[in-house]
Structures are given as structure tokens and as C-alpha cells.
Amino acid sequence: xRATFIRNIPGLLFLLPALILFLAFVVYxxxxxxxxxxxKWDGVNPGQFVGLSNYLDLFRDPIFLITLRNxxxxxxxxxxxxxxxxxxxxxxxxxGIFASTAYRAIFFVPAILSPVVVGxxxxxxxxxxxxxxxxxxxxxxLTWLSGNFLGDPNAAIFAVIAVNVWMWTGFSMLFYLAGLxxxxxxxxxxxxxxxxxxxxxxxxxxxxxxxxxxLSLLLLGIxxxxxxxxxxxxxxxxxPAHASDMLPTYAFQHAFQLQSAGxxxxxxxxxIVIAVVTSLSMVRVFxxxxxxxxxx
Amino acid sequence: MRSAIFxxxxxxxxxxRDLPFCQLAVVVFDGYTSAVKNPxxxxxxxxxxQRSGDFLFSVKPVKFEIKEFNVVGRxxxxxTVGQVGTFGFDSLKYWEKQSLRRxxxxxxxxxxxxxxCAYTPRTSSAPGHNRYNEVTEDTVMKTPKPxxxxxxxxxxxxxxxxxxxxxxxxxxxGGSGDTVTFRSWSPIEQTTKQMIDVxxxxxxxxxxxxxxxxxxQYLVDLQTRASxxxxxxxxxxxxxxxxxxxxxxxxxxxxxxxxxxxxxWKSKFYPIGIEQAQAGNPEGDDNFYALPILVQTxxxxxxxxxxxxxxxxxxxxxxxxxxxxxxxxxxGYAPFMLPAKDNWVRNVVFLQIANNxxxxxxxxxxxxxxKWTDPQIVKAFDYWGKLFTDGIAQDGxxxxxxxxxxxxxxxxxxxxxxxxxxxxxxxxDPTKDQSAIPALSKGMAGYQPFLFPTIPGGASEPQYVxxxxxxxxxxxxxxxxxxxxxxLTDWIAGKGGQKLVDTMNDVPAVKGLxxxxxxxxxxxxxxxxxxxxxxxxxKYSRYFDSPKIDQAVGDALSAVATGSQTSGQAxxxxxxxxxxxxxxx
Numbered sequence: 001x002r003a004t005f006i007r008n009i010p011g012l013l014f015l016l017p018a019l020i021l022f023l024a025f026v027v028y029x030x031x032x033x034x035x036x037x038x039x040k041w042d043g044v045n046p047g048q049f050v051g052l053s054n055y056l057d058l059f060r061d062p063i064f065l066i067t068l069r070n071x072x073x074x075x076x077x078x079x080x081x082x083x084x085x086x087x088x089x090x091x092x093x094x095x096g097i098f099a100s101t102a103y104r105a106i107f108f109v110p111a112i113l114s115p116v117v118v119g120x121x122x123x124x125x126x127x128x129x130x131x132x133x134x135x136x137x138x139x140x141x142l143t144w145l146s147g148n149f150l151g152d153p154n155a156a157i158f159a160v161i162a163v164n165v166w167m168w169t170g171f172s173m174l175f176y177l178a179g180l181x182x183x184x185x186x187x188x189x190x191x192x193x194x195x196x197x198x199x200x201x202x203x204x205x206x207x208x209x210x211x212x213x214x215l216s217l218l219l220l221g222i223x224x225x226x227x228x229x230x231x232x233x234x235x236x237x238x239x240p241a242h243a244s245d246m247l248p249t250y251a252f253q254h255a256f257q258l259q260s261a262g263x264x265x266x267x268x269x270x271x272i273v274i275a276v277v278t279s280l281s282m283v284r285v286f287x288x289x290x291x292x293x294x295x296x
Numbered sequence: 297m298r299s300a301i302f303x304x305x306x307x308x309x310x311x312x313r314d315l316p317f318c319q320l321a322v323v324v325f326d327g328y329t330s331a332v333k334n335p336x337x338x339x340x341x342x343x344x345x346q347r348s349g350d351f352l353f354s355v356k357p358v359k360f361e362i363k364e365f366n367v368v369g370r371x372x373x374x375x376t377v378g379q380v381g382t383f384g385f386d387s388l389k390y391w392e393k394q395s396l397r398r399x400x401x402x403x404x405x406x407x408x409x410x411x412x413c414a415y416t417p418r419t420s421s422a423p424g425h426n427r428y429n430e431v432t433e434d435t436v437m438k439t440p441k442p443x444x445x446x447x448x449x450x451x452x453x454x455x456x457x458x459x460x461x462x463x464x465x466x467x468x469x470g471g472s473g474d475t476v477t478f479r480s481w482s483p484i485e486q487t488t489k490q491m492i493d494v495x496x497x498x499x500x501x502x503x504x505x506x507x508x509x510x511x512x513q514y515l516v517d518l519q520t521r522a523s524x525x526x527x528x529x530x531x532x533x534x535x536x537x538x539x540x541x542x543x544x545x546x547x548x549x550x551x552x553x554x555x556x557x558x559x560x561w562k563s564k565f566y567p568i569g570i571e572q573a574q575a576g577n578p579e580g581d582d583n584f585y586a587l588p589i590l591v592q593t594x595x596x597x598x599x600x601x602x603x604x605x606x607x608x609x610x611x612x613x614x615x616x617x618x619x620x621x622x623x624x625x626x627x628g629y630a631p632f633m634l635p636a637k638d639n640w641v642r643n644v645v646f647l648q649i650a651n652n653x654x655x656x657x658x659x660x661x662x663x664x665x666x667k668w669t670d671p672q673i674v675k676a677f678d679y680w681g682k683l684f685t686d687g688i689a690q691d692g693x694x695x696x697x698x699x700x701x702x703x704x705x706x707x708x709x710x711x712x713x714x715x716x717x718x719x720x721x722x723x724x725d726p727t728k729d730q731s732a733i734p735a736l737s738k739g740m741a742g743y744q745p746f747l748f749p750t751i752p753g754g755a756s757e758p759q760y761v762x763x764x765x766x767x768x769x770x771x772x773x774x775x776x777x778x779x780x781x782x783x784l785t786d787w788i789a790g791k792g793g794q795k796l797v798d799t800m801n802d803v804p805a806v807k808g809l810x811x812x813x814x815x816x817x818x819x820x821x822x823x824x825x826x827x828x829x830x831x832x833x834x835k836y837s838r839y840f841d842s843p844k845i846d847q848a849v850g851d852a853l854s855a856v857a858t859g860s861q862t863s864g865q866a867x868x869x870x871x872x873x874x875x876x877x878x879x880x881x
Contacts, residue, residue: 044522044541120700127701128692129630130710151637151695153858239637240694241854256515258843259541 030272036265043261054266063242064267067250070157071226071274074246077161078168079221083214085165086172091202093173094180104177108170115167119234122163126150150236153243160235160244164228172217179213180206215286222282226275247271476780478506479521480532481514482590482766487799491792495783498791502779518542529774530784533586535572535764537843547772548583552781557789564789566591568834569805572764576841586767588805589788589796592718593762593830594644594838598744599736602629602712610746612758614679617749621688624712630690633711634683635702636857637695639850644761644838645683645715646853648748650676651759651836659837661871662845664878668871669864677863679751681856694857707734709742717838718826719765720745722800726813739816745825762834765802803827848873 037054041047058064089107093100110118125132128148137145149159183206191201229248232238238245238253245253247267255264483491485508492504509517514532521527522545531546533539539546553561562570569588577583598610606624611617617632624631635641650658654672661668683689690711696702698716706714707723723737724730736742747758768787770780786792789806797804798811800819803826810827814820840846852866861869 042541043519045544123695123697123701126695128695129633129690130705146691148692148695151692151858153860156695236695237637237639239854240858241851241860252512253847256512256519258847259537260844261519 033265033268033272036262037269039262039265040260041262042259043255047262050262054263057263058266058270063245063250066242067245067247070244070246073157074161074164074225074228075222077158078164078225079218081165082169082172082221083217085169086174086217087176087207087210089169089173090176090180091206094177104174107173110167110169111171111174113167115230116234118163118167119231122166123150123235126159151240153240156236156240156244160232163235164231167231168224175213175217176210179210183209219279219282222278223275226271226278247274474501474776474779475503475505476529476774476776476783478504478530478783479509479514479517479528480506480530480766480768481509481511482532483796483799483801484508487796487801490795490799491787494791494795495786498786499779499782504783527771527773529771529776529780531769531771533767533769534839535586535588535767535837536575536839536841537846539573539586539767539769540576542769543577543585545772546585546769547774547777548585549587549770549781549784550584552770552777552785553584553587556781556785564806564808566805566807566831566834568762568831568837569764569767572837572839573767575837575839586769587784587788588764588767589793590765590802591762591805591831591834592765592802592838593745593760593826593834594648594715594717595761595830596713596715596746596748597706597720598746599706599709599712599742600744601709601736601742602627606712610744611749612746613749614751618686618688620712625687629709630705630711631713632683632688632690633696633702633706633714634689634693635696635698635714636689636693636854637697639847641698641715642680642850642853642857643840643846644717645748646676646680646849647761647836647838648715648759649679649751651755651761652748652751653679653754655755655759656836661874662840662842664874668874669867674863674867675751675753677852677856677866680853681863684857684859694854707737709734709736715748718745718762718830719802721819721822721826722802724815724819725799726811726815727799730815740819740822741816743822745822759836760830760834761836761838762831763838764805767805803831807832842877844873844877845870 036047038049038051039047040050040054093104093107097103126149128134128146128151134146137143147155149155187205187209188201191205196204227248228246229252232244232246232249233252236244238249242250248271251264251267251271253264254260254267478488478492480488488506488508492506495504496502507517515538518531522542527545531542533542550561557564565588569591573584573586573588574582577585602624603610606620606627608620608623609616611620621631634645636645647658650673653676654670657666657670657672658668658676660666661670661673667673684693690696702711702714703716705711706716720743721740723743724733724740730738747760750756750758768784770777770784774780783792787796789804789809793804793806793809794812797809798813800811800823807827811823814823840849848870852861852870855861855869856863856866
């Protein structure tokens, strides 16, 4: 036993840098946060231990429930449309239509823009007073386009989600394009010989063959949804009246604007728990290797 | 040869009993299409799986043979099966990759394999090379190394002990030698640089290391620095809550002020600046932890061109405001542009309304002497709501941000009135290229500041609301307190302050500092109105003391604006937050 340990020392040394980084940037902040969540603390001056009362306050906080609802909406309403539109775009571009490379680049551009830029641009587009959508609405008679999407508490979160879908669809498309190019053409030929039409080929062969892509996008989508910050912050600042607040924006607000770092840490701890539970259940359902394409 | 325990991958149905160490790759040919060209490796697995580091680098080509092989297929194609052979390390890797890519698709056949495996390891005379022969049950089974776990726990504990949340960091700060550090969100970077240059020219050898952030980012930076022993020597501060939050990191500045300007230094400043600099100090603490550098009024601005075209006067009462707005409607611009997306805009407009109804009442509500549910405050919420329900504010006001959108729209002539503040005078910054600024802004030609109209049943005169734009504080643990004091006082009332005022960033906190150049007589008139008539009379703060109240009022206003709360409900929601704040929550 001792001999094997000595034999393993080189291996452990190789692990050490990663382990140190992991401890410093993952483990330590989590512990720090958990500890801070038990404090009434402004982030600067000595805090005061209050036990679990931050958690009790949080679960009674109606805005916290709004943020949970918004995260749920965000997960459902970004991942599915993003994947569907991305998949269809990828299918279209995979046929080698005219200037497909240019289209591919254009569709992907929003994903590499800064969310702040995207936010400002879309705010102008959706500005109900003088925005592009209003202009289009007036010119075409489609008056519903003149709606005050970002300012209406019932619509704000959906407006932000729509922008998010616009932004990240190109990303899904790229994933699907990569997946499509890995599909063995002989399989498609076989299907053709068997008499499968285009619809059948797409639904029965291509779609299932892209399972690992679907799952990757699902996991990335859930993680991305939970940590969404910039787009919401720029487009609505979580407003109006917290109607589009997400957990990270709400935590940020408490930590830095409302001087309650303790409460913000409580929100973060809940966020960590949600993220870990989600990831673990994904792993449980789909197996550890689904994202790398490894065996279950 | 001892038998070993195998860690078996989940989906593999290969029997793992009594196997010696060997590698196995099974290739299933889809006998239907392109059989030779594209064999689909259905299953590839190493035994033992590469769990033990011992095997990672010592895989050697081995021979294996499949004795028996059954395939249960689900596809239409009949599978012809069987591929037995010898693979080298590389080719195995290749097969593995190929199979990984395709394995997980539902299109592939499910394969059940029964096999036994004979192997012929290439033995080597060097003992280290065939270590797999030495692997025993003991080593294979020995998973998490207790020593690592112990080490990790120790390390985490050590980290946690050295950096707990909620503990005030032992402060030490800032620059060394003749350097002071400065962090703030205001003045803007360009202006700050000019202020630094002029200071350094007069004080050779000293250095100011400055970084200007946007406001939210600055809050993050400051909080991080306060808890990591890197608090800057000079910091930008908002009066009230922000200054109080960092009070324990700040030094009292009255000595520095008295040393520089004499004992009656307070008379140099506008009274609102002095009053607000101490806002939130604990009872009996008369220290100045921050001194204002710029002050401001919050008020409305008119586009005088649009007023002239519409043949209307600038409104002084609520009913004039309403009739003016309705007369100006439908002309392609917003008569009253309200950028109500921003919390601060909602709050300053509300404070102007509330003080015009019952001057000073909201501040009494904030310190517990009155209730937010007082009919006069409910009335203020009511009038705020009327901005929306009576069609005074433009459509979608609650979604419009002040900067950059509304400011750009106003400057482009798309609005007749807008609630901003004294700082709008900087639109015609004399230090900037005048040919590059919009026509309305040239020499302030198209603008006029005015006060929020009076409300029926309220005060007969509009009230002045305003306060500190930005103030500066010095770290308690600055290594160069004298230099920091020199910089701070120079920027408030010396040559640095002159540079700042020359850009018309806002109104200076001290009286008598005048821009060295105006772009027009009109700008000069506006300036004189602001500094001589308005600021000395500012009595009411544009801020609340508690950030929680600030947020609660902002939320309540937003709820009234969108119709999700009545003014009464909004007032009680603020009162409930107020109760918690007063109870120390």
C-alpha cells in the first residue's frame, strides 16, 4: 500500500496544478459563499451571524419565486426553439445551397457578439417610441409589433428570451452542422435504397443520429440559462418591477447595489444547488459520457 | 496468474468473468451496405478498462480470439458477424474513436457478445514493462486514495480559515512612494486625465494611478478591494449609503479641508453638498468621510425649438403640463419623454413630485417620523401614475433607458421635455470640437432647464431637489495621506477642479468656480441660473439614505407605472420595506 503510494507520486504531482486551481477557484468560493449566506453582511464591514434566516427570508421572498419561474421559462423557451431553428438551418445549409458558407457565418455572428452589444442593439430595435419594430409595424400595419415588449411586466421576460434565441441559434446551428457532417453517407444511401423519403430520412435517421448533439446542446443550454446575466441586465435590468429578474441578476443587485452580500450569497448557494442537482440528474438520466460521446 | 476484478462499463454486456488481461475489439459488419469500405465497429473495449494508470502506457498488441459470438439485431439488415484479429495500440485507438462516434446512435444494432478471450502478452525482460503481470486484486480495487482526500480537506480548511466571509479585512492601501491610487466612476476618463496632468505638472514627482469604471463595475471593484487589502487612496463615493458602507475604510477629511482652505472651509461649498456629505453618519459622528466635488439639481429640460414651433410656453403647473403635452401630441416627437426604465429616473421624478406636493414629507417617512401611506405620499404616487394613465409620458416609457437612448433622442430633437438634471449643460462642452455636436446642443441653443410643475393642492412654488453628483474620500490607511489630501482639494477647488468645471461635467461643489470658456451667452445664462439661483436653494435630496428604500420606491413606481399596483398598494409596499429597514433588517 505504501509502495503503491510512492509509485503514484509522479501522477499526483501531475494532478496538483489542476487540484490547486480547482480548490482555489471552485471549492473555496463555494465554501466562502455558503459561509457568507449565514451572515447579515454588507460585503465590507464585519458581518453578523444570523444562521439560516437568510434562507427563510429567501423562500418567502416573492421576487425569488419570480426568478425561479423565469429560469424555468428561460430553460424551456430558449433550448427547444434554439435547437429546432438551429437544426433546420443546419439541414438547409448542409445541402450546399448557394453561398452557404456566407450564410453560416452570418447566422453565427450574433453568438460571438458581446451580449452587451446585442442588448443595446435590441433595446433600440424594440424601443416602443422610436424603434425599428415600431417603424416596421407602422409601415406594414402590423400594429402588434409596436407593443412595449421590454416595458410590459407580462412580456419582458419573453422579449429577453426571444433576443437570447436570436443570439444563440447560430451556435446551435453550428453544432448541428458539425454533427451532420459526421453522419456516414452510406447510411443515408442505404435509407434511400430502402425507399425512405426526405422526411423519413430526416426524422428517422438524421435526427436520432444527432443524439449526442441534442444532449450537448441541452446541457449547455441549461447551464447557460442558469447563469444568464448580461442580456437581462442590459435589456431590462431585471425589470420592470423584477418581472424579468433571473437568479444571477437578483444576486448581483443584492450584493452590490443593496449592500446585502449575505443575502446575495444565499441566492448564489441556491443557484449552485439547482445547477448541481440539474447536472447530476442529467448525468443520471443520460450517462456520464453523453457530452463527450463516450459510452454510458 | 491471479484473477482480477474488472470495472465494467455500463452498457457492455460482455461477460467479464474469468478473463485474463487482454484487449478486445469486436467489429460488426453491416453486411448490407458498403461492407468492406465502412465496417461499423460496434463494440470496442479494453480489458481491463483503462482505469488503472498502470495500463495506460503499457498497452501492448495482443492477440485475441472470439470463440462464440451472438448478435441480437434490431435493424432490417441481416448482420453477418465476426471479425477477429490482432490490433496494435494505434489501430485500437482508431477503432475506439470510430465506434464512440457512432455507438450511441439508436440506428446501430444492439449487440450482445459472449466471448472468451485468449491472450498472448508480449513479454519483456525488463520488469517494468510488463507490470500488468503484477497487478493484483488489491491494487485494482484500491480506489480513492485516502491521502488525497485528506490533503484536499486540509487544504480547503486552511483556505477557509484564512479567508472567511463577513470579516473585515485588515486594511492597508493604495500606492507607495509618491503615488496615490484613484478609483471612481466619475469624472469621465478623459477629464480625469486632464485633472491628473495639471496636478502632476504642479507637483513634479508625484504620480496618480487612476482607473475609471462604469458605476456597477465600480461597486464590484470597490467591494473586492475593501476585502482584499487593496483599498485605493482616493475613491469616488455617492453620499449616504455608499459612503457609510465604506466608512470604516475612510479617514475624516475636515482636517485636510481646514488645513487647505481655513477654518471656515464649509462656507465654500453649497449647503446641500455639506449636508449630504454627512448623510447617514451615526448619531454624534460629525466627521466628513467624503467631500463633494460636483453637485447638481434634478429638473426638467425643454427643447425650446419645439416649444416655439408649437407656440406653447414652458409649463409651470400640472394642468399646463397636461394641456401642453396634449397640444404637442401627434407631431412625430414625444412631448414628455420619460426614460422610466432607470430606477434613478423614476425616483428623482417621484421626489420632485412628492416635494412639490408636501415638501420634505418623504424624508420624514424615511426616518420613521411619518408613514409612506400618508395621503400626501399616496397622492405623489398617484401623480406619478397619472404621467402614464393621462398619456403625458410617451408610450413605452417604462422600457426606455435614460442613457444612451433617451438622451440621444432628446438631443436629436425627438422630445420636447425630459427629466434629467443640471449636468445636461455639458452637451455643449467647450473643450470639445463644436462642429461635431448636434445643432440643438451647440451653445445650448435649443435647451432650457425648468423645474417640475407644481401640483394642485401642493406647494405654491416648485421645490429644488438635488444633491451631490460625486464626492471623494480618502482611505484611512493611505500611505500618502498628505498627497491624497492635496490631490483631493486640488480637484475640488484648485486647478484640477478648474479643468473639471471647464468640461461642464456638472456644477462644482464649491461656489465661485467658473468655466474659463462658455460656448454661448445662452450657456452662460443657464450656468448662472444653476449656480446662483438654483443650487444655493436646493433643500431636498435626490437620494434616499437606504439603498433598500431606494430600490423599494423604484419598484413601487414601476409597479404603479405598469398598473400592477395602485398607488395605495405601492405606498404600503414601501412602508413594509421601511418597517424592516427601521427594525434593522
